[in-house]
Amino acid sequence: MIGRLNHIAIAVPDLTAATALYRDTLGAKVSAPIAQPEHGVTVVFVELSNTKVELLHPLGDKSPIAGFLERNPAGGIHHVCYEVADILAARDKLRADGARVLGDGEPKIGAHGLPVLFLHPKDFYGTLVEIEQTAAAAA
Ligand code: CO
Numbered sequence: 001m002i003g004r005l006n007h008i009a010i011a012v013p014d015l016t017a018a019t020a021l022y023r024d025t026l027g028a029k030v031s032a033p034i035a036q037p038e039h040g041v042t043v044v045f046v047e048l049s050n051t052k053v054e055l056l057h058p059l060g061d062k063s064p065i066a067g068f069l070e071r072n073p074a075g076g077i078h079h080v081c082y083e084v085a086d087i088l089a090a091r092d093k094l095r096a097d098g099a100r101v102l103g104d105g106e107p108k109i110g111a112h113g114l115p116v117l118f119l120h121p122k123d124f125y126g127t128l129v130e131i132e133q134t135a136a137a138a139a
Contacts, residue, residue, distance in 0.1 A: 003137035087133035
């Protein structure tokens with residue numbers, strides 16, 4: 001059901017330092033910081049040849065990653081995102097197999113302008129999982 005790994009999201013306490021680490025030490029291509037107030041984060045995209053890493057930093061008072069950084073002050077992997085061809089079919093299959101879909105279960109438009117859902121980390125070995133419906137996964 002799942003297709004490619006779309007991205008790994010890493011919450012970081014210092015976006016400038018994390019960007020420099022990926023750009024200068026690891027030699028990766030990194031974007032400028034992009035504020036996404038509707039998602040409560042500022043993101044730096046790290047472009048790899050086969051996937052992306054997204055460096056996330058809280059933006060605003062109600063950031064969904066603020067609590068994560070309080071529990072993990074040095075930063076950490078926040079979620080992984082897998083591509084699916086049909087997000088509603090994926091949701092229904094996951095639910096039928098006992099996985100918990102977060103929120104009201106209706107896909108939201110995510111950081112890439114595509115429908116996403118999040119799955120409970122306790123059902124995926126301690127890892128928050130995002131699924132994203134992409135045209136590539138449907139092809
Ligand atoms: Co994501």
